[in-house]
Amino acid sequence: xxxxxxxxxxxxxxxxxxxxQLSNRIGTIVAxxxxxxxxxxxxxxxxxxxxxxxxxxxxxxxxxxxxxDFGYSWTRTENRSDGQPLSxxxxxxATAAIAYSARSIGFEASCRTSVVGSRPFFQDTNxxxxxxxxxxxxxxSMDVRLAQRVGYGFDTFVVGENLLNAGxxxxxxxxxxxxxxxxxxxx
Numbered sequence: 001x002x003x004x005x006x007x008x009x010x011x012x013x014x015x016x017x018x019x020x021q022l023s024n025r026i027g028t029i030v031a032x033x034x035x036x037x038x039x040x041x042x043x044x045x046x047x048x049x050x051x052x053x054x055x056x057x058x059x060x061x062x063x064x065x066x067x068x069d070f071g072y073s074w075t076r077t078e079n080r081s082d083g084q085p086l087s088x089x090x091x092x093x094a095t096a097a098i099a100y101s102a103r104s105i106g107f108e109a110s111c112r113t114s115v116v117g118s119r120p121f122f123q124d125t126n127x128x129x130x131x132x133x134x135x136x137x138x139x140x141s142m143d144v145r146l147a148q149r150v151g152y153g154f155d156t157f158v159v160g161e162n163l164l165n166a167g168x169x170x171x172x173x174x175x176x177x178x179x180x181x182x183x184x185x186x187x
Contacts, residue, residue: 106149
């Protein structure tokens with residue numbers, strides 16, 4: 001079920017609700033600890049699960065070339081065999097993005113940010129064949145891209161990814177803060 005609303009030519013709002021019944025899902029769980037290296041994840045078969053949620057997006061374009069996007073999602077999941085939430089799935093996630101384009105001079109800039117709530121993980125930490133719940137801390141991530149047309153089909157760009165340096169060896173094994181740049185040719 002979804003609804004869209006455009007109360008003004010420069011404002012757009014979307015809301016979606018969903019309910020899914022899943023069967024034979026393949027998920028991930030935390031592997032048993034071996035005291036060596038970062039935490040590892042292994043696949044787990046989930047016979048039956050469900051997810052229920054709400055997603056919303058607000059887009060505002062206050063003037064030509066500028067776009068602001070804001071989003072929020074709430075998702076509740078359940079592994080029907082044990083009543084626990086699905087491993088690694090956050091209940092809350094918020095996003096924001098700003099994009100600016102000055103086509104007359106060939107300049108583009110964008111910034112995307114997301115904030116992800118805590119995520120449950122399950123592992124038998126004491127060898128009693130009972131999995132214990134461990135919640136990974138919430139995290140935020142930000143990516144930025146700047147591009148400039150230099151002429152004759154060439155564009156130059158600079159990208160910064162994960163600028164807030166989110167990530168850890170236990171629950172969020174993503175690349176650290178990274179910068180890159182380049183030259184692109186369109187023919």
